[in-house]
Amino acid sequence: MKTIWMMGLFGALLLAGSAQADRDPEALARTWCANCHGADGNSVSPLFPRIAGQQAAYLGQQLKLFREQSRSDQAAHDYMWGVAGGLSDAEIAGVAGYFAAQTPKPNYAAGDAARPAVGKEIFLRGKGDSVPACFACHGPRAEGTEQAPRLAGQHAAYLLKQLHVFSTSQRPAAVSMQAIVHGLNEEELNSLAAYLQGL
Template sequence: MRGAINRSQLTLALCVVALMGCSHTSDRASQKISTMPALALVDNVCALCHGLTGESVSPTFPKLAGQQKDYLKAQLTEFKNHSRMSKAATEYMWGFTHLTDTQIAELADYFAAQPPMQALAEAPDVRGELIFRRGVPDAGIAQCSACHGAQGQGQGLTPRVAGQHAAYMVSQLKVFQQADLRLRGDLTSEIAHTLSDADAESVAQYMATLGRAP
């Protein structure tokens, strides 16, 4: 019984760290994270929002299943270093200052090895497909497939978008429109900032349907 209570208390403490970020009251729990094996972190922390296999249910939290390993490592490192300034990043991920490089690598390996994100079973968005495959030439917007791959599979530091929550992708496109929220100033910021709200919705809906089993 005591072991169950202690595990419950640790899980609660880790939730506080994950949801509230670094603070004096959560520092002890945050330091506890640095001693946990990666699989224990998945079970006690990551799964609370992203699901045990990275197939999150809520569109607030991105799916991690089958995501590119290098991309996951880069994102976890940015969360650790507080380089992500969006509201969601500061609310949910700023408690991971004490993650070690080994934990980051093992977490990335774990989620990258899971079956790829489950795609929506809906019919693809026609306008979204055009944007994904051809861009919006009149607005100088390149096709998404040029970086994310013909099937949205991603590569290296470029994330997999196939099967990702459409609502999450829309929120990220809006983040990329605000350069101060993504300090790297990468190519995505240059491409996405001119997308209209309607076009962002369309291409996100299309990408969410990619990767379905034949």
């Protein structure tokens, strides 16, 4: 935990130290952001989301929420509050645009090939009256929109962690997801995450 806290503090100091003028967004992305997300946004660790090809407007919105400390889940606190706290609006827009322009790489995982079948059904058709089809907000191939993130190719473990966060009040900007998550059981959540990783 101390290492994580030090990372956040170092990030805040690094970014705040040159806050007098906007910095080159690509340089920020390739130096600081790359530590967790990879220089091209295709992170290899499921601790950190893959942000290559993510919608620029969505990324920008999330960076502002981190900067405002509105996202209060533990990972947001540990990794992103300090980093985003020193970013200007122009730098946020530039970093978001840089990662949006990167090419997402396939993220296939070995495992039970039948497992994502239930997840595919939920993504395309929803479940009963309480869970709408995911594609209605996230796009037919989970490519995302300005309001909803790209989910295709995301680490299943990261998706599952965020789905559990949605069941709390730690992501207030995603109120609509709270009711949806409560309509799915653990096996369905796992299957949905596995399906999305394979897209």
